[in-house]
Amino acid sequence: MLSIEVHNLQKRFGDLAAVQGVSFGVEEGSIFAFLGPNGAGKTTTIRMLTTLLKPTEGTILLNGVDPVHHEDEARKLFGIVFQDPSIDEELTAYENMDLHGVLYRMSRVLRAERIKQLMNVVELWDRKDEIVKHFSGGMRRRLEIARGLIHHPKILFLDEPTIGLDPQTRNHIWSYVKGLNKEEGITVFLTTHYMEEADRVADYVAVIDHGAIVAQDTPEGLKQKTGVASLEDAFLSLTGKSIREESAGSIDQMRMHARVWRR
Amino acid sequence: MEKITTTGSIIYVLWLRQLKRYARSRARVIGSLGQPLLFLVALGFGFGPVYQKAGGGNYIEFLAPGVIAMGVLFTAMFAGIEIIWDRQFGFLKEMLVAPVSRLTIVIGRTLGGATVATLQGCIVLLLSLVIGFHITHMGSMFLGLLFMFLVAVLFTAFGTAVASMLEDMQGFQLIMNFLVMPTFFLSGALFPIDTAPQFLKLIAAFNPLSYGVDGLRAAFGAGGHFGIPLDLLVLSLATLFLLAVGSYLFSKIEI
Numbered sequence: 092m093l094s095i096e097v098h099n100l101q102k103r104f105g106d107l108a109a110v111q112g113v114s115f116g117v118e119e120g121s122i123f124a125f126l127g128p129n130g131a132g133k134t135t136t137i138r139m140l141t142t143l144l145k146p147t148e149g150t151i152l153l154n155g156v157d158p159v160h161h162e163d164e165a166r167k168l169f170g171i172v173f174q175d176p177s178i179d180e181e182l183t184a185y186e187n188m189d190l191h192g193v194l195y196r197m198s199r200v201l202r203a204e205r206i207k208q209l210m211n212v213v214e215l216w217d218r219k220d221e222i223v224k225h226f227s228g229g230m231r232r233r234l235e236i237a238r239g240l241i242h243h244p245k246i247l248f249l250d251e252p253t254i255g256l257d258p259q260t261r262n263h264i265w266s267y268v269k270g271l272n273k274e275e276g277i278t279v280f281l282t283t284h285y286m287e288e289a290d291r292v293a294d295y296v297a298v299i300d301h302g303a304i305v306a307q308d309t310p311e312g313l314k315q316k317t318g319v320a321s322l323e324d325a326f327l328s329l330t331g332k333s334i335r336e337e338s339a340g341s342i343d344q345m346r347m348h349a350r351v352w353r354r
Numbered sequence: 355m356e357k358i359t360t361t362g363s364i365i366y367v368l369w370l371r372q373l374k375r376y377a378r379s380r381a382r383v384i385g386s387l388g389q390p391l392l393f394l395v396a397l398g399f400g401f402g403p404v405y406q407k408a409g410g411g412n413y414i415e416f417l418a419p420g421v422i423a424m425g426v427l428f429t430a431m432f433a434g435i436e437i438i439w440d441r442q443f444g445f446l447k448e449m450l451v452a453p454v455s456r457l458t459i460v461i462g463r464t465l466g467g468a469t470v471a472t473l474q475g476c477i478v479l480l481l482s483l484v485i486g487f488h489i490t491h492m493g494s495m496f497l498g499l500l501f502m503f504l505v506a507v508l509f510t511a512f513g514t515a516v517a518s519m520l521e522d523m524q525g526f527q528l529i530m531n532f533l534v535m536p537t538f539f540l541s542g543a544l545f546p547i548d549t550a551p552q553f554l555k556l557i558a559a560f561n562p563l564s565y566g567v568d569g570l571r572a573a574f575g576a577g578g579h580f581g582i583p584l585d586l587l588v589l590s591l592a593t594l595f596l597l598a599v600g601s602y603l604f605s606k607i608e609i
Contacts, residue, residue, distance in 0.1 A: 138609065141451050142450070142451060143447065143450060143451065143608060143609045144608050144609065145608060163453050163454075163455065164453075166451055166452060166453035166454075167453040169451075171451055173444065173447055173448075175444055176443065176444040177444035177445055177446075177447045177448045178444070178445065178448070179371065179375075179440075179443070179445045179448075180443060181374070181375045181378055181379070182371065182374060182375075186371075186374070189367075190367050190371065191448070191452075193363060193364055193367045194364060194367075194448075194449070194452035194453075194454055195452065195453065196360075196364075196453075222378070238448075
């Protein structure tokens with residue numbers, strides 16, 4: 092059965108086509124890596140999958156639920172770790188975790204148990220009562236990841252979760268995620284720039300570039316297809332070697348400036 | 355027995371979040387008292403003698419309810435507009451992907467912001483008591499609190515509605531100068547509506563804050579213009595209307 096089903100998904104911001112007709116399916120209980128250079132449309136796709144943005148065209152199904160029209164039902168199904176910060180800096184680490192648990196209607200006992208467990212995984216339990224404002228970037232990141240996992244969602248979206256983390260923490264986090272995936276059958280949809288990470292963790296990989304999918308296969312399949320030894324080389328041969336940072340930056344800038352007033 | 359988390363407890367944690375944020379930003383609490391204090395001292399004592407000579411009576415008694423309403427108005431608007439901060443610091447996303455109805459989120463936030471604004475109003479009330487304001491009917495404290503709370507809910511909802519339409523802080527100055535300041539100055543907080551020119555009377559009649567100021571004045575015993583029943587009615591209707599608009603606009607937010 093497919094956990095995520097996307098058909099001809101498109102998103103335009105004015106003249107700018109951020110995502111242009113993307114289709115893919117993610118098998119239930121699998122780990123799916125969505126790879127692409129900066130500005131390729133990964134985050135826009137995730138925003139549409141997670142009800143934050145309405146698609147211009149196309150259909151999405153999450154476990155058979157359409158997140159565009161049945162938002163709350165869909166929201167119950169997934170958890171997400173965002174690419175950019177999303178914690179309340181004025182609250183303590185524990186308060187952030189607990190607030191999340193309440194929003195997802197978890198019982199008090201389960202909340203306390205999971206929060207302790209996860210804050211130990213990311214090694215923040217000792218500092219649980221500190222205000223997040225005083226945390227370093229890495230600590231905030233770890234807290235966000237722990238928070239996204241509290242309610243054990245059916246589908247977990249991880250948008251570049253391990254960016255800026257040391258190998259030790261990355262290792263911890265991926266083994267926890269893999270454990271969740273195995274034991275609870277949670278479907279994982281991730282994006283990352285660390286190709287060796289995707290190679291190690293993912294069952295299936297899709298590569299997106301300029302808003303369209305250019306290849307999708309198993310990591311092994313992609314390497315064979317492109318005739319190279321590593322996923323990184325496969326990625327480079329599929330997406331080219333030019334750097335995309337600037338165009339990505341200007342897209343974000345345009346969105347920021349053009350829409351000070353949303354309506 | 356362990357109870358499953360209900361909508362009530364979601365509203366409670368969102369309410370509590372606002373209170374914690376308020377309590378932890380002492381600089382903000384103290385800073386926001388500067389303005390009311392300035393109004394009370396500079397206007398209260400400065401215009402006091404003139405007002406007295408013109409036969410208006412004690413100006414502080416007249417002015418204090420208006421300045422209390424100002425304290426509530428500013429804090430409430432800020433609490434509503436905090437959504438823009440939540441957007442910039444990212445916490446808004448966390449709330450928006452949660453399986454919680456948008457109305458629940460707006461109610462939790464609004465009640466939290468309104469509680470904070472009412473607290474702020476109480477602090478300004480204490481300040482004005484120190485400066486020389488008298489409450490004629492101690493028994494009507496409750497009515498005064500009710501008016502503060504209504505004004506607080508009304509303008510938190512208003513702030514929410516406005517902030518839901520804004521992407522970042524660039525529009526903030528616009529809101530202050532074209533919405534908040536006129537709302538305050540054209541509400542009869544500083545001058546009696548009875549004797550104002552016709553066009554000012556008309557504007558004040560369409561300004562919901564006028565009814566809050568008037569209600570507070572009536573409750574604390576310094577007379578009134580519209581009368582308490584009308585004040586209550588207009589404030590309640592405006593509050594319900596803005597809550598509905600605020601929730602609608604909030605539910606349309608895309609990130």
